[in-house]
Amino acid sequence: MCHVRKVHLFGGIFLIMCFLLSFNYNWWRRYQLMAPRSPPICGGRVPHDTITPLKDRRSFIISAYKDNRNRNIIRILGIVRHKEVKELYCYFCCNSNINAHTTKAEIDLHQDWFGFPYGLADIICTEPPDCTTSFVSVHSSPSTTIHNLTSFKIRNREPGKPTANFTVCISTMYGNYSNVLQFIQTIEMYKILGAQKVTVYLNNCSRQMEEVLQYYSKEGTVEVIPWQIQRYLKVSPKWQYPKDDSEIGYYGQISTLNDCIYRNMYSSKFVVLNDQDEIILPFKHQTWGSMMETLQQKNPDVGIFLFENHIFPQTAVSDGNFSNVPSWNGVPGFNLLHFIHREPGRPNHFNARKMIVDPRAVIQTSVHSTLKQYKNSNYVPLETALVHHCRAPQQPQLSRAALIEDKTIWRYNDSLIQNVNQMLQKFTENP
Numbered sequence: 136m137c138h139v140r141k142v143h144l145f146g147g148i149f150l151i152m153c154f155l156l157s158f159n160y161n162w163w164r165r166y167q168l169m170a171p172r173s174p175p176i177c178g179g180r181v182p183h184d185t186i187t188p189l190k191d192r193r194s195f196i197i198s199a200y201k202d203n204r205n206r207n208i209i210r211i212l213g214i215v216r217h218k219e220v221k222e223l224y225c226y227f228c229c230n231s232n233i234n235a236h237t238t239k240a241e242i243d244l245h246q247d248w249f250g251f252p253y254g255l256a257d258i259i260c261t262e263p264p265d266c267t268t269s270f271v272s273v274h275s276s277p278s279t280t281i282h283n284l285t286s287f288k289i290r291n292r293e294p295g296k297p298t299a300n301f302t303v304c305i306s307t308m309y310g311n312y313s314n315v316l317q318f319i320q321t322i323e324m325y326k327i328l329g330a331q332k333v334t335v336y337l338n339n340c341s342r343q344m345e346e347v348l349q350y351y352s353k354e355g356t357v358e359v360i361p362w363q364i365q366r367y368l369k370v371s372p373k374w375q376y377p378k379d380d381s382e383i384g385y386y387g388q389i390s391t392l393n394d395c396i397y398r399n400m401y402s403s404k405f406v407v408l409n410d411q412d413e414i415i416l417p418f419k420h421q422t423w424g425s426m427m428e429t430l431q432q433k434n435p436d437v438g439i440f441l442f443e444n445h446i447f448p449q450t451a452v453s454d455g456n457f458s459n460v461p462s463w464n465g466v467p468g469f470n471l472l473h474f475i476h477r478e479p480g481r482p483n484h485f486n487a488r489k490m491i492v493d494p495r496a497v498i499q500t501s502v503h504s505t506l507k508q509y510k511n512s513n514y515v516p517l518e519t520a521l522v523h524h525c526r527a528p529q530q531p532q533l534s535r536a537a538l539i540e541d542k543t544i545w546r547y548n549d550s551l552i553q554n555v556n557q558m559l560q561k562f563t564e565n566p
């Protein structure tokens with residue numbers, strides 16, 4: 136009797152142990168699957184958006200980059216309420232110690248906040264000596280617990296070799312963007328001209344545009360970075376402060392452009408900074424590669440090349456013979472090949488130049504020029520190239536005769552039409 140009981144007892148313990156082991160195993164498996172995304176032992180939480188608000192709600196962290204070009208620093212890009220945020224601290228979780236090292240940050244505000252209360256700042260920290268951490272946290276006081284903070288991965292620690300010659304940075308796509316045909320043509324043009332990658336900061340677009348972005352992401356051309364800035368700040372569609380209750384201009388364009396430069400600093404030889412309705416078109420060369428080779432040979436101390444912007448108004452459909460251009464019916468948007476007239480430049484107006492830069496030569500950038508840099512800037516003459524900017528007219532009063540005929544885009548007819556057709560075929564077969 137007693138013996139039988141003992142057997143029952145051992146059997147029960149055995150079953151409980153099996154249960155505990157399998158439970159632990161499942162838990163361990165889950166932990167293993169999560170592990171690559173988790174910060175080290177003394178680190179805090181993983182960010183769950185491109186933008187992370189700090190507890191004070193006056194500072195918003197985007198990302199952290201190692202930068203040893205001049206000094207050996209960690210440069211954290213953050214949007215701050217610049218009149219108020221004067222003190223921030225970096226928390227480094229070194230060598231898996233339990234306690235974090237805290238250092239005071241230098242806050243270097245980018246000078247182009249255009250009157251808005253929020254602007255982009257470089258939050259600069261030096262790493263503690265012999266620190267091997269891959270994460271950093273930020274807080275407004277030096278004495279909080281790191282476990283409660285968000286840990287940002289420090290990017291660019293291993294620079295590596297470039298995988299692209301040209302990366303195009305499209306600052307922000309917003310407002311139910313639905314000009315699908317022009318976007319597809321533009322991406323195909325970037326590829327023809329020599330781009331391997333296009334980084335898109337996505338705020339909002341139409342459903343069909345989302346599918347096109349997914350297609351190009353799968354293809355490996357486009358990298359979409361979610362940019363839901365309106366969750367945190369009142370966004371203005373204007374670049375300059377309209378003195379209303381808005382907090383940051385133009386969907387945070389300055390922040391995305393700078394982030395894009397640092398993201399691609401070592402992975403791309405050149406970075407092209409323009410909007411989705413703009414294409415830098417060379418006149419003398421067939422590709423950006425051969426154009427940049429010539430420009431760099433002529434200007435060895437230049438790292439920032441600025442191109443004149445020229446408007447091809449979407450109201451001026453040309454009367455040309457378009458019989459060899461497919462109509463691409465059913466794809467919404469403008470057809471670039473229909474616009475071969477540009478507005479004449481206005482000598483007394485600011486020209487909104489766009490840039491091709493060596494990202495390693497740039498410290499801080501604005502939209503039409505850089506703010507801080509290690510190399511010189513150079514205005515590229517109109518004979519060499521222009522920014523083909525296909526949009527609503529800027530001088531709507533001009534008659535057709537006052538516009539300048541410019542058929543440069545037609546030089547790419549054959550390959551452009553073929554590539555767009557191929558893309559649309561694959562896209563509709565396998566969206």
Ligand SMILES: *[C@@H]1O[C@H](CO)[C@@H](O)[C@H](O)[C@H]1NC(C)=O
Pocket residue numbers: 279280283
């Ligand atoms: C950290 O978070 C916990 C729970 O979320 C909270 O109880 C604690 O007070 C926090 N500590 C600090 C220093 O903020």
Ligand SMILES: *[C@@H]1O[C@H](CO)[C@@H](O)[C@H](O)[C@H]1NC(C)=O
Pocket residue numbers: 298299300331424
């Ligand atoms: C970059 O350009 C060089 C020279 O034109 C070319 O040989 C190389 O294949 C290009 N790299 C990529 C990733 O396409």
Ligand SMILES: *[C@@H]1O[C@H](CO)[C@@H](O)[C@H](O)[C@H]1NC(C)=O
Pocket residue numbers: 311338339340345
């Ligand atoms: C764009 O905004 C609309 C309306 O607010 C929303 O339904 C849609 O999901 C948004 N699309 C994206 C890609 O954010």
Ligand SMILES: *[C@@H]1O[C@H](CO)[C@@H](O)[C@H](O)[C@H]1NC(C)=O
Pocket residue numbers: 311313340341342
């Ligand atoms: C977005 O644009 C598409 C295409 O133009 C349109 O069908 C849709 O109704 C728009 N959505 C919103 C929320 O405005």
Ligand SMILES: *[C@@H]1O[C@H](CO)[C@@H](O)[C@H](O)[C@H]1NC(C)=O
Pocket residue numbers: 456457458459
């Ligand atoms: C347009 O060009 C095609 C050849 O590309 C030609 O066959 C056709 O006759 C032309 N049409 C007109 C109206 O000139």
Ligand SMILES: *[C@@H]1O[C@H](CO)[C@@H](O)[C@H](O)[C@H]1NC(C)=O
Pocket residue numbers: 455456457458459460545546548549
């Ligand atoms: C490009 O297409 C247009 C419109 O069909 C045509 O008139 C022009 O001749 C073409 N140009 C070249 C270089 O093929």
